Amino acid sequence: MVRQGSDSEGSESGHPLLAGLDPEQQLAVRAPRGPVCVLAGAGTGKTRTIVHRIGYLVQMGHVAPGQVLAVTFTNRAAGEMRTRLRALGVHGAQARTFHAAALRQLRYFWPRVVGDEQWDVLDGKLKLVGQAAHRLGAPTEAETLRDLASEIEWAKASLITPESYPEVAAKVHRDTPLPVEQVAAVYQGYEVLKNRARMLDFDDLLLHTAAALEEHPAVAEEFRDRYRCFVVDEFQDVTPLQHRVLDAWLGARDDLTVVGDANQTIYSFAGASPRPLLEFTRRFPEATVVRLERDYRSTPQVVSLANQVIGAARGRPAGSRLKLVGQRPDGPMPRFAEYDDEALEATAVARRIKELVEGGLPLSQIAVLYRVNAQSEAYEAALAEHDVPYLVRGGERFFARQEVRQAMAALRTASAAELAGDLPGAVRKILGPLGLTADPPQGGAARERWESLLALVELAEELAAEVEGAGLSRFVAELDARAEAQHPPTVEGVTLASLHAAKGLEWDAVFLVGLVEGTLPIQYADGDDAKIEEERRLLYVGATRAREHLWLSWALARSSSSGGRRRRRSRFLYGLIPDEHPAARVARSRGREGGRGGFGQTPPERCRVCDGPLIGTMAIKVGRCGRCPSDVDEELLERLRTWRAQRSKALKVPAFVIFTDATLLAIAEQRPVDTAALVSISGIGGSKLDRFGSEVLSLVQGRTSSVE
Template sequence: MSTTAPSASPGGAPPTADELLAALDPDQREVASSLSGPLCVLAGAGTGKTRAITYRIAHGVVTGRYDPRRVLAVTFTARAAGEMRSRLRDLGVGAVQARTFHAAALRQLSYFWPQAVGGGVPRIAEHKAPLIGEAAGRLGLAVDRIAIRDLAAEVEWAKVSMVTPDDYVRAASAAGRTDAAGHDLTTVSRLLSVYEEAKSERGVIDFEDVLLLTVGILAEREDVAAQVRTQYRHFVIDEYQDVSPLQQRLLDLWLGDRDEICVVGDVSQTIYSFTGATPRYLTDFRRRHPEAAVVRLVRDYRSTPQVVRLANEVLERAGRHRNAAAVELIAGRPSGRPVAFDTYDDDDAEARGIATRIAALQREGVPAAEIAVLYRTNAQSQVFEQAFAQAGIGYLVRGGERFFSRAEVRDAMVLLRGAARAQLDGTMPEHVRAVLTGAGWQHEPPAARGATRERWESLNALVLLADEIAASRDADMQGFVDELIERAAAQHAPTVDGVTLASLHAAKGLEWDAVFLAGVSEGLLPISLAEGDDAIAEERRLLYVGITRAREHLTLSFARSRTAGGRGNRRRSRFLDGIWPEASTSGRRSTKHARTGETRTALAAQDVDPELYERLRSWRAQVAGQIDKPTFAVLHDSTLVAIAAAQPRELRQLAILRGIGPTKIEAYGAQILAVVRGDEPTLE
């Protein structure tokens, strides 16, 4: 597959159909060439699904099959929508609409409300918490902040599942929901009713009402539905495994009796069932559309073979073969570093250890923005924030204050708008730097931490975005400002230069060069609240999502105890049974991975058993003598270090290590395992 994506020329001419198709691999090309009828794309992590569907849209426009104004691409996050718009614009088809379900529905609701209902659309309540608290107070329920959060989640589940207060007890029971925030289903049903009353009295609607009201208008007003169906003739739905019943109902109304729809999804990345999302629309797509074509994207261009192998193994142990829609990834990148497995004494030690490894990666040249620490619950971030602050490592917590809501960003945009109206010499990035210097930006990051560093990182993100835009297309200051306005409306934030701290759920759809999966222990992954086979299966998929965020460096770790000196009774996640290398018998913390570079440095940098390393060298020398080859032809020194660090007990554990491919496994796998056990290997 070509690594260079065609883009519109400076004069505005889009790439030709042949150029578009030539830039894709055979499976992606099949997606881009299937321009009519229902199409289902089963796309594994890192397989280029966004590339495939944007090129499909561009191909349809270039060949005259699609009017770009009649295409609606639907994503699940504002960030994904912004990325898709940027890609489509780069391909010369910027007139295509790419929006989230809610953004598309709100636009239609705002347009049709005056003629369908009259007046203006009610104000959207930014947060449910005050309304939930008011409803609970009317019912005499004692609730705290956490209870309000849980009740708000239950309100959202009911609404996206199209469950009314009157039908809530039956539907919730059928779905296996037993209570919410400690309140029984009948009480929650009453709260749902009072919550709706409180909204009506205040004259506001909530986020889910945007979809519900749009569905109501389209279902009741055939003239309105006809206008929408005239406007949009072709639909592309990304992340289709996360569609809720309410979103599917809206999609059905958009389509009418037509079938010009392409859906893209991966059942192995279904991690939002608790919100009402369900993969059944993806798995049952052929039942709903018997004539639909199905294309599988399986070649992972994101991650190294070591990461891909681990991801596949995690799902294989769940019996993936039982789900015909699941995709088994095939690595498309060269071999990389082995996956690391670290065990620490306590949570603080884990955070400090990860900080040390991150500092080492940064010295190797890995940018902070390309490193992430992922965990199961948001509460786990605190220990990492403290460790990183002490180590002088910049970080940002994903899910915090929105980028475009920050005071320094708002002020910078005002200054940039003013500069866009002036006639200035020089390039757009030069102008952006000059303007932001006046706002406090400087070329080098400040030594201070906290608010000072966070302010600089926000401004520096704008500088980097200016460079990125200038590198991809010809844009002046007004073009840059327009891009910022569009991104602000969609909350499509630029990359901030810091290590990302994020929950596994918040990491969905993102990727980094280096990923640390922290706290992979029982009680956290799977979380102790997960009950039943379906809930445990979703927790396993969360681990899979976390693994597949990594491009090259991947470390999994857990701590035996929460606090220093604790009992140390935690055990690593059951999802890694048979995968996690056996613990070192030395009694020290064991780091199960090898670094590339000079062997002596690697041995000193890791907790490697020197006796095992020497046994492996002796065995290698015997094999080399037997086959009359140099020792490196058997295994490199760095591979011996990796084996001595990991101490694999099974072939699948050995296969994760760098330098051990199928040929080496077949030739030497049994002998290597014998050496690790301390047995005398049988030379063949």
């Protein structure tokens, strides 16, 4: 029979560690030793509850600090738990990741379990996986090796041996990088090479720790005598291998507290499963179960949208039906926006971020979240254009990715011949052999590579639109300049992160971008209900990262030149935003109806010549539509170019970091006479105005501006 945490009165009710906790949190803290399951929704104070429970058990004399082992999934979370425990005066309790705890135990017991020199831990699998694949004549391209390494990690985390891999992979319809028999052979070869080198990978730390406790009674007895109380955070993310280690730690005991939220299960691809959380009371019928649903992180408006997202999920088991209740004061409604192309979407996001920062919001309290890392490049460029510092989290910087470096090398080689024809077409032809197929791959590293290569084609399209007659050599120079410039110093900045990398974090303002079919949900999830629901949970995780401001946006095409490649907004948005909402037709209606575009806050950009709507990145930058004639002052434009070249050389930065060609063209056309007119031009923000404004105005007025 499940105990729902009866709140019996007594002398304990006034304990200092219960002060400031809500009734449900107090129930979790005061629950007796034994199995306890805390179903904790996003933003409900689960970490506070965990550490107060540990502190309470220690201070009430139920367990000694050194007998507590708390495990979680990231070093950051474990460090935060240790810090909070120390603040409560609890010294000696262990708070570690699964792997760190296993490594510490394995090092201690190794002499008795193995008896010889301890094996080192591999930094990564790729080298040995590559050797195993090469020996078998399997493909050894970088993305294939990454996918093979991930597949081996999934198999080991799922307790699947090389011998059983083909059968299991076929049974669960696993998307494999190679035929299942070939993957199994590479897996087997990798294990042989690793063992021969007397090395352990991270999965081995868990496997060997479990085996040591299972097969050596004296080792198990010593361990279980040392640790008596176990706490597991993020229990919805445990893999079968981690659960096996936990069972080995526990033995026949039940002094276990687990905390989790099945609605935030987003790592199934790596072997994680919410089943142990959802079936906890079946295993421990006498468990105390506490539900934390009071959300202290987000405003009621954000909470309401998050509830709508997850409430539409299919087949939700009882243990996942948490409904958050916002506890903060009211805030702004979540906003939706639709754009013609991704460049316009990124520009609008950058502008809105700049408004928030100018309104006093710290850069570190703003995040742009996307489904795949390849999406970051558009936002890196847009933020750089608007002088907004940013940090990329959870993925390589765009120009540091291996496929991008390979592509740039191929483009540089081809530029010597300067292929004839249009620039985007030439770039597509060069990148074809590197993986830029007509249709995107289903998923994995190959899809990530494809997205990165396509982003380079889109850069070529942008350059061709801005610079008449631009060829490969000009494009390569532009790429080199971008690669050099997009390495900002490590300072406070807007966070750019994938939805997976954002798990466990929170910000005052969150932009969820690129919400289109094929991206969220990702294309390879289509047709698989379980994968679709995991994609829905990703959106839920993203929405619950926001404390106050939440924006959701999508673009109908990759670029303004993509023609008929129209896209649909994500299916997950239906029910959140009605079909008749202005955001659903902003790109079509802003010129015709004079309505407000973007995030429903800023009037649409209009041509300074004909007052028509500005559609497309270049049109917005120069302030006029393509059909209106240019009134550029050619002499001024030449002066600006000469000045920019001198400034670029003096500051040792690429020319476009000073001002892009489009910004110079806009200055030469609009001929601003004061700072107000100058700052209204796209690409001229506060910092550039302070640094270059007086020089540019002098050039406009016909005076020569000296370079310091």
